[in-house]
Amino acid sequence: MPPVRRVGRFGVVAGLNAVVDLGVFAALVALRPSPGPQELAVLSAVAVVAALVHSYVWNSRWTFGDRRARSSLRARRAQRVRFAVQGAVNVALGAGVVWAAATVLDATTLPAGATDLLAKLVSMAVASTASYLLMHHLVFRGHRDPV
Numbered sequence: 001m002p003p004v005r006r007v008g009r010f011g012v013v014a015g016l017n018a019v020v021d022l023g024v025f026a027a028l029v030a031l032r033p034s035p036g037p038q039e040l041a042v043l044s045a046v047a048v049v050a051a052l053v054h055s056y057v058w059n060s061r062w063t064f065g066d067r068r069a070r071s072s073l074r075a076r077r078a079q080r081v082r083f084a085v086q087g088a089v090n091v092a093l094g095a096g097v098v099w100a101a102a103t104v105l106d107a108t109t110l111p112a113g114a115t116d117l118l119a120k121l122v123s124m125a126v127a128s129t130a131s132y133l134l135m136h137h138l139v140f141r142g143h144r145d146p147v
Contacts, residue, residue, distance in 0.1 A: 021048060
């Protein structure tokens with residue numbers, strides 16, 4: 001598959017993942033108004049796990065489906081393990097960035113809801129970039145094609 005097409009598909013899936021991630025995050029924050037940075041990181045991690053489930057289904061079947069089709073059952077199992085590792089990195093990185101951003105933003109005069117959302121958006125940008133690189137080079141590493 002041409003690299004531009006793969007990146008485009010990843011972008012579509014990432015957009016849908018963002019809807020899942022932000023939706024779950026917003027629902028959790030609504031249940032627990034005014035969380036501190038540490039609690040915000042935990043709520044974000046739960047939302048990321050929901051988005052990761054969505055991500056695996058769509059990326060394994062659509063974005064990187066051409067690589068999956070040529071994979072044996074054993075290779076697909078190994079792929080799931082690599083995806084779980086990528087997911088753990090994604091959750092940890094996202095939670096860490098949310099915590100750091102929320103800690104910094106709490107010192108501003110922005111309203112609490114705005115700082116929560118801004119911290120989450122920053123973490124999503126960082127984690128999505130890392131996620132694409134890990135999925136391309138580690139998880140769905142079929143034949144080599146350019147980034």
